[in-house]
Amino acid sequence: MAKGNMLIAQSGGPSMVINQSLVGAVLAAKANKHVGKIYGALHGIQGILDESFIDLRKETKARLEEIAQTPSSALGSCRRKPTQEDCEAIFKVLKKLQIRYFFYIGGNDSADTARIINEAAVKAEYEICCMHIAKTIDNDLLENDHTPGYGSAARFVACAIRGDDLDNRALGGVKIDVIMGRNAGYLTAAAALARVDEDDGPHLIYVPERPFSAEKFCKDVKACMKKYGRCLVAVSEGIADKDGTPIAAKFSQEVDSHGNVQLSGTGALGDLLAKLVKEKCGVSRVRADTFGYLQRSFPGIASEVDQQEARQVGIEAVRAAVDEDVSRGSITIKRKKGKKYAVYYEVVPLRRVAKDTRHLPDAFLNKAGNYVTEAFLDYVRPLVGSLPLGNRFEQLKGKK
Amino acid sequence: MAKGNMLIAQSGGPSMVINQSLVGAVLAAKANKHVGKIYGALHGIQGILDESFIDLRKETKARLEEIAQTPSSALGSCRRKPTQEDCEAIFKVLKKLQIRYFFYIGGNDSADTARIINEAAVKAEYEICCMHIAKTIDNDLLENDHTPGYGSAARFVACAIRGDDLDNRALGGVKIDVIMGRNAGYLTAAAALARVDEDDGPHLIYVPERPFSAEKFCKDVKACMKKYGRCLVAVSEGIADKDGTPIAAKFSQEVDSHGNVQLSGTGALGDLLAKLVKEKCGVSRVRADTFGYLQRSFPGIASEVDQQEARQVGIEAVRAAVDEDVSRGSITIKRKKGKKYAVYYEVVPLRRVAKDTRHLPDAFLNKAGNYVTEAFLDYVRPLVGSLPLGNRFEQLKGKK
Numbered sequence: 001m002a003k004g005n006m007l008i009a010q011s012g013g014p015s016m017v018i019n020q021s022l023v024g025a026v027l028a029a030k031a032n033k034h035v036g037k038i039y040g041a042l043h044g045i046q047g048i049l050d051e052s053f054i055d056l057r058k059e060t061k062a063r064l065e066e067i068a069q070t071p072s073s074a075l076g077s078c079r080r081k082p083t084q085e086d087c088e089a090i091f092k093v094l095k096k097l098q099i100r101y102f103f104y105i106g107g108n109d110s111a112d113t114a115r116i117i118n119e120a121a122v123k124a125e126y127e128i129c130c131m132h133i134a135k136t137i138d139n140d141l142l143e144n145d146h147t148p149g150y151g152s153a154a155r156f157v158a159c160a161i162r163g164d165d166l167d168n169r170a171l172g173g174v175k176i177d178v179i180m181g182r183n184a185g186y187l188t189a190a191a192a193l194a195r196v197d198e199d200d201g202p203h204l205i206y207v208p209e210r211p212f213s214a215e216k217f218c219k220d221v222k223a224c225m226k227k228y229g230r231c232l233v234a235v236s237e238g239i240a241d242k243d244g245t246p247i248a249a250k251f252s253q254e255v256d257s258h259g260n261v262q263l264s265g266t267g268a269l270g271d272l273l274a275k276l277v278k279e280k281c282g283v284s285r286v287r288a289d290t291f292g293y294l295q296r297s298f299p300g301i302a303s304e305v306d307q308q309e310a311r312q313v314g315i316e317a318v319r320a321a322v323d324e325d326v327s328r329g330s331i332t333i334k335r336k337k338g339k340k341y342a343v344y345y346e347v348v349p350l351r352r353v354a355k356d357t358r359h360l361p362d363a364f365l366n367k368a369g370n371y372v373t374e375a376f377l378d379y380v381r382p383l384v385g386s387l388p389l390g391n392r393f394e395q396l397k398g399k400k
Numbered sequence: 401m402a403k404g405n406m407l408i409a410q411s412g413g414p415s416m417v418i419n420q421s422l423v424g425a426v427l428a429a430k431a432n433k434h435v436g437k438i439y440g441a442l443h444g445i446q447g448i449l450d451e452s453f454i455d456l457r458k459e460t461k462a463r464l465e466e467i468a469q470t471p472s473s474a475l476g477s478c479r480r481k482p483t484q485e486d487c488e489a490i491f492k493v494l495k496k497l498q499i500r501y502f503f504y505i506g507g508n509d510s511a512d513t514a515r516i517i518n519e520a521a522v523k524a525e526y527e528i529c530c531m532h533i534a535k536t537i538d539n540d541l542l543e544n545d546h547t548p549g550y551g552s553a554a555r556f557v558a559c560a561i562r563g564d565d566l567d568n569r570a571l572g573g574v575k576i577d578v579i580m581g582r583n584a585g586y587l588t589a590a591a592a593l594a595r596v597d598e599d600d601g602p603h604l605i606y607v608p609e610r611p612f613s614a615e616k617f618c619k620d621v622k623a624c625m626k627k628y629g630r631c632l633v634a635v636s637e638g639i640a641d642k643d644g645t646p647i648a649a650k651f652s653q654e655v656d657s658h659g660n661v662q663l664s665g666t667g668a669l670g671d672l673l674a675k676l677v678k679e680k681c682g683v684s685r686v687r688a689d690t691f692g693y694l695q696r697s698f699p700g701i702a703s704e705v706d707q708q709e710a711r712q713v714g715i716e717a718v719r720a721a722v723d724e725d726v727s728r729g730s731i732t733i734k735r736k737k738g739k740k741y742a743v744y745y746e747v748v749p750l751r752r753v754a755k756d757t758r759h760l761p762d763a764f765l766n767k768a769g770n771y772v773t774e775a776f777l778d779y780v781r782p783l784v785g786s787l788p789l790g791n792r793f794e795q796l797k798g799k800k
Contacts (some may be wrong), residue, residue, distance in 0.1 A: 299562055
């Protein structure tokens with residue numbers, strides 16, 4: 001096999017382990033004699049367009065290992081979707097640098113970007129392997145059992161909800177926590193991991209997979225207040241009404257080039273729901289927190305399983321591209337059957353993970369549409385590792 | 401010394417280590433032959449009024465140690481300020497239970513509550529030792545070098561800001577993070593611990609100790625955007641204009657019985673500041689997160705020093721009350737002089753920590769009123785422990 005240069009970049013929302021995939025790929029490439037230069041493009045395809053690179057061979061192994069442990073995208077990120085004009089400009093650069101291996105780490109929008117570049121490359125008869133390395137805390141990529149980044153974000157959410165539920169237990173009232181998740185409720189669903197005793201929160205979980213009704217929500221909150229004397233609610237930022245209009249969209253005008261409305265980085269949805277509970281449920285102490293970007297960037301608490309798998313996905317991408325001469329694809333994580341948790345990795349066509357998103361299956365949601373099932377908990381537990389959930393006084397268990 | 405019963409309760413906003421103080425006091429009391437029954441009142445003085453108790457001798461040592469590691473107030477909390485009528489009702493209960501030692505864990509409002517109960521006890525010639533055990537993530541108690549709870553909350557803030565700054569570096573624009581702190585900017589100031597390289601955020605820090613001007617804020621943000629191409633802002637929820645009116649108060653109508661306006665549990669301040677930057681600074685990507693209750697309740701990341709000191713404050717309270725026959729007071733943490741960090745504990749009169757709050761001294765804030773000084777960083781570093789700050793590519797250091 002002829003020696004070829006490699007280019008790697010990161011795209012979309014960062015995660016706690018996206019640098020594990022980057023470092024996995026770079027270390028695997030460094031150890032592979034078929035790889036020549038290793039370019040890191042800054043800020044995704046923007047860095048290719050701007051010819052803004054670093055030489056990843058220059059960074060020491062020790063530094064790479066430090067970066068693997070650091071959240072967010074060490075090469076910078078972007079949300080730019082390439083136009084036909086962009087693609088032509090990108091090829092010009094890739095040709096000039098004699099890039100034979102292109103790795104793009106990101107979510108479904110990023111897989112779509114890799115697909116567009118690959119299709120244009122085929123048209124231009126330029127030989128390049130375009131690999132997508134999956135990443136998204138939303139866990140909404142098709143073809144994957146779960147995606148790198150999700151386990152760590154789910155771990156953050158479970159810990160945050162546990163602490164917040166104990167806080168709510170101490171001071172009472174209704175607490176609403178808004179969790180990331182535009183179309184899929186996987187991250188919000190992970191709030192259920194915080195529950196230790198029957199009367200622990202979260203008491204209610206709302207996800208984008210079920211239409212959100214203000215009336216039903218108030219009814220649920222009232223019933224919970226009656227039963228437990230308090231109520232902790234976990235809700236996805238992407239909850240939408242029966243017509244599919246996101247509740248938060250009423251407060252936001254900002255749209256990116258992929259057509260996504262801004263949902264994160266604002267407390268508006270939480271404040272709206274808190275106002276609703278104050279006015280309609282007769283509860284005086286109502287608080288709302290929006291967990292925001294901390295869910296994807298908080299350092300030092302990543303899930304070990306997630307870290308290992310994110311690293312492996314990067315390694316597998318290089319193996320497939322360089323050793324197996326795969327011409328394009330996305331590295332996916334599949335779960336082995338059996339009681340003991342184990343995974344394997346598989347290359348799937350880019351179009352199968354690009355653009356569309358996956359949702360929580362019906363089996364993971366209860367009939368009332370306000371909580372998750374045991375099946376979901378069985379699914380998610382191995383991904384987050386053991387949680388520091390603590391304990392309560394024995395004499396207080398089961399008491400309001 | 402005659403044997404006496406003990407009652408302990410928790411009050412005010414919880415912290416990550418408030419249960420360390422509780423467990424420290426309970427274990428010390430269990431080991432002390434002068435202590436009879438050990439009552440835990442549920443939800444502060446409310447539990448005394450309602451005669452709602454648990455028997456803390458019944459809980460195992462193993463469970464107590466688990467609870468020490470658990471955030472939030474294991475006995476429940478309250479924000480109720482006792483009236484004269486409440487005090488009379490409280491004595492009635494305390495007399496009936498033959499309480500000789502009363503421990504109240506909380507902030508300055510709680511110290512004030514302990515003071516009111518003590519004064520009424522003196523008037524009624526009822527012999528009881530009222531001890532206040534300091535706790536507040538705000539770090540605003542007089543007479544203390546720092547307070548239990550602060551180190552862990554500061555650690556959360558430093559980690560959160562580090563992750564968020566790396567996130568902002570990856571995607572650009574302006575990010576505003578709203579941090580707890582009604583009157584004192586100590587917690588917000590701790591954001592500066594996240595800075596590793598010169599161009600790291602936080603780039604701007606605003607605290608209640610300096611009047612907040614929207615005009616000056618926009619000027620600062622613009623200058624930062626020009627210098628670094630992005631901007632990460634840490635701002636206290638309690639920032640106020642030159643007349644002392646909290647900026648957030650314009651959005652909140654809720655006031656508790658201590659006269660405090662609700663600042664936390666809403667994203668309104670962050671959203672207001674984000675709107676300001678969008679409209680006045682010509683920045684398109686502006687995001688705001690309000691860290692909210694996670695700052696005081698996130699499990700598993702408490703500062704080790706903070707945990708140890710919180711435990712010790714509980715132990716010292718029992719020692720002072722039972723062994724040294726102190727009749728009332730607050731346990732304070734003082735820092736020893738010298739290069740190596742070390743503390744000692746001292747009982748001070750309740751009135752000296754009750755009601756009033758401490759502020760960041762001038763030496764901890766820069767002249768422009770938008771950042772902290774090295775003196776503050778020297779002060780805060782030993783309180784939080786080593787932080788998982790990670791690293792960046794060598795080739796990117798110093799680059800926009």
